[in-house]
Amino acid sequence: MPELPEVEVVRRGLVSWVRGRTISAVDVLDPRSVRRHALGPGDFAGNLEGATVSDVVRRGKFLWMPLTDGPAALENPGTAPVPEVALMAHLGMSGQLLMQDPDVPDEKHLKVRLRLSPREGMPDQLRFVDQRIFGGLFVTALIPTDDDGPGGLAESPLPLIAAEAAHIARDPLDPSFSFDLFYQRLRKRKTGLKRALLDQGLVSGIGNIYADEALWRARLHFARPTDTLRRSEARRVLDSAREVMLDALAAGGTSFDSLYVNVNGASGYFDRSLSAYGRQGEPCKRCAAAGINAIIRRDQFMNRSSHTCPVCQPRPRNGRW
Known part of the structure; x- marks a missing residue:
């Protein structure tokens, strides 16, 4: 199972490819991979379509992407809307988040596809591939951290954390670790x-x-x-x-x-x-x-x-x- 360094490698890659981009469409190819989203695949897609990925955050082995309704003001974060929800990614034992161009054939174990707003020189699709289906994606609420510190490692840290990660301690790479x-x-x-x-x-x-x-x-x-x-x-x-x-x-x-x-x-x-x-x-x-x-x-x-x-x-x- 991926551990902290492996998840941080994925986080850094996602920051480069998806931060500031809007999710234009969502294809759920296997409902089992969004089973943690209680209201089902339709609600999962509805929450994501039109949302902008404002950042990519990690605490320990937990990874999430805060979402806003409007374009993220990356050059001046103070003007960007404060995210209330996030797309949580649980990699499990075999989950992979891959950036791909539309002309790349679908992977055998492709479960979810996010189509992103175009950006020059970058792939337009974020694909979740999972052979063993122990991982998954779901939308979750962001809540205040209990110590008022950043929720995790991020490009523009906020004192918010994905609800499912609120119970875990900070990790050794976290600048706020005590x-x-x-x-x-x-x-x-x-x-x-x-x-x-x-x-x-x-x-x-x-x-x-x-x-x-x-x-x-x-x-x-x-x-x-x-x-x-x-x-x-x-x-x-x-x-x-x-x-x-x-x-x-x-x-x-x-x-x-x-x-x-x-x-x-x-x-x-x-x-x-x-x-x-x-x-x-x-x-x-x-x-x-x-x-x-x-x-x-x-x-x-x-x-x-x-x-x-x-x-x-x-x-x-x-x-x-």
Whole structure:
């Protein structure tokens, strides 16, 4: 499933292609992909046709496009109407948002097509493709943030957030992220460190892959009790999570198959740089560089897997899973 860097790659692509453009027509080719829109495909299309995409916003792995009734005043945002609703995109395991020209044949798993107002040199269609149909699109209300800060990462941040994303915490790439609040809540969790990192109510956007990579960089074991973490250790693991996601973002994300692609249909290549995740049975890169023979191990964890080095990430005696 796409994690924060993969969704941010999509967000940045959408900003370039759809921000400020009006949705002229909507084709719902598979109603299952708009099933989260309670009033059905007709109402979904009716809400979108004639609306202008004023921005593209992300918090954690949640992505939404605020909509206004009139053209967005991008050069002077203060004059633009304040959006009240947004188009929410849930990518699921295989959802793709692709920019395509009308003459490009429909993809096999095309579910929804948005026809956009023309812009010179840019494709006119935003297509939602989803092979496994776990993702979907729907229109949702924008509500005020509980801390009066921006709803998420955006080009013109507003103190509004999509209702379905209001329950999740800020992510490490969010300029409004508070380490002090994170550490305060982390110490109260009384659980294992990786379980806490995957808790979207504590810090959003860190999934299984990047949790393993961040813990490897921070030299901490996934079962380390959160209530024993010193402030410097918590800072180290959070900085590591931020660094690994920025590295993944620079590489276009992590792609293990063709299901995750950016808006141009290209796959990311950060999987070539992974140090822990998926490397069970292989030498630990850090230990090998120091002349130490250590093999990455894989443990079952929350119906998934955790990957660690037994030498530079020793298991704590009083660990919590």
